[in-house]
Amino acid sequence: MTSKSYYAPSGGHPPQTQLLTDRAVFTEAYAVIPKGTMRDIVTSFLPFWDKTRLWVLSRPLSGFAESFSQYIMEVQPGGGSQKPEPNGRAEGVLFVVEGSMNVIIEGIPHPMEEGGYAYLPAGCNWTLTNESSAPVRFHWVRKAYEAVEGLEKPEAFVRNEKDVAPNPMPGTDGKWATTRFVEPDDLRHDMHVNIVTLEPGAVIPFAETHVMEHGLYVLEGKAVYRLNQDWVEVEAGDYMWLRAFCPQACYAGGPGRFRYLLYKDVNRHMKLL
Template identity: 60%
Template sequence: MSYAFPPGGLPTQQDNPEGTAVFRESYAVIPAICMRDIVTSFLPGWVQTRAWILARPMTGFAETFAQYAIEVAPGGGSSEPEPDKDAQAVLFVAFGEVRLKIGRDNYDLVPGSYAYIPPAAVWTLWNVSEKPCGIHWIRKRYTWLDGQQPPDSKVTHDSEIPPVEMPGTNGVWATQRFVDPLDLRHDMHANIVTFQPGGRIPFAETHVMEHGLYVLQGTARYLLNTDWVDVGPGDFMWLRAFCPQACIATGDEPFRYLLYKDVNRHPSLALGGVPVQNRSVRGAMLPRDPSVYAVE
């Protein structure tokens, strides 16, 4: 299995600067060709590491998360990677190898490895190999619940998570859910969604969740608000709440993307989205069979 990552480098002087990057009031598309050396950032507390920062909270747009693609050179990494004690993280390795330490536990991550890191966790990340490593990193400030602890850390692999078919699709649309969607301790999910060629979202989804979608493999035509755009490996789509969306997988291989969404919390009723005091979740009316939920 291959996983796309920003190409870096720089186009030649003969390339046409007119591109397919789009920024609208409800969505943005950042094509892979835009993810070049000159738009990387260097991060405090990190060494031998550069980052493509693809999304950050923006007032009036998507407000809940930041999404990076970080390239860690041999010997690079960080002993203090996260500056915000309330931030949780998802890491997904695209290429190379890297060593993750959460508390006292060490994990050697390889392409396809997934890690969930809860808020306030003590963690480090170092490339102890002889080759660079590319990692997708999603950050969200955790919305705490009174009287409840946040989820535990989790490290697993793409190959260990069985795809769950969406109802009535005969397997052409499926989702790998790295955490239990009915676990209300989680206020974000980062899943892999897969469409077989010709598979589609057969209606324009319009919902409260924000999205970051990084295309890992394959191609599709994607509906964003009222526009159809062609996307492929390494392209990033960034959607604010209630942006209509649908897709049709094209080409002759599966279309797969890493999907972020915010879940399982009441919307704040304060102007500007300023958090209000959290209340404990006393319980939830959940179905006996979780498969009745068609969760991306």
């Protein structure tokens, strides 16, 4: 992995001469949020975060995807938070797409740079600061942890994706692979945030139709994605938000590899109303 491998938004504002036509769409089964929509005018701020703004990519929405939220955080030099997570039930994953930062978890500092991944269990004590001279941009995925009697809560950990070997999908000659930060059969975890890589021309060769909700942020490359009944072109910086049972498949378009950060909820009984 080379530096600047991942797309990160920087905001700004389009000129008055720009056409309004874009690829943004919100349907009953999926949403596509193109990178061009992540402008200054749609940023937000959070309590107890200094020199920080964010783009909200997804949030629990009744009748759509309900299990998670996902932000792109932008923290300026000297910024950060000593009280980042106000919800004691919320677990989180951080993934750095640009710059560097220092995360202190239960008193232990963890320097993180591009490709850095942190899992933060519900109720853990953590802080975050940008001690560099440039902005740091990272994804923050949050979910209310579903504890199960008899299962221990998972512990915090910090890794970098360059140190995690991808798992090739069977029968693909390594052209479709998943970088997993948590073992799929570790039942302590009720969500996975992985990285999926498809080489040019590789495909997801069937319409996946399943109960897991998804957030997919394209880190690099381009592809044609099948979402429900539609074929949609996506590229680095775009975000796809899928409700449960939305059919999905894709062709990687090249010339380089197609990679995305993928959220899904796993390993728990279905809630009965």
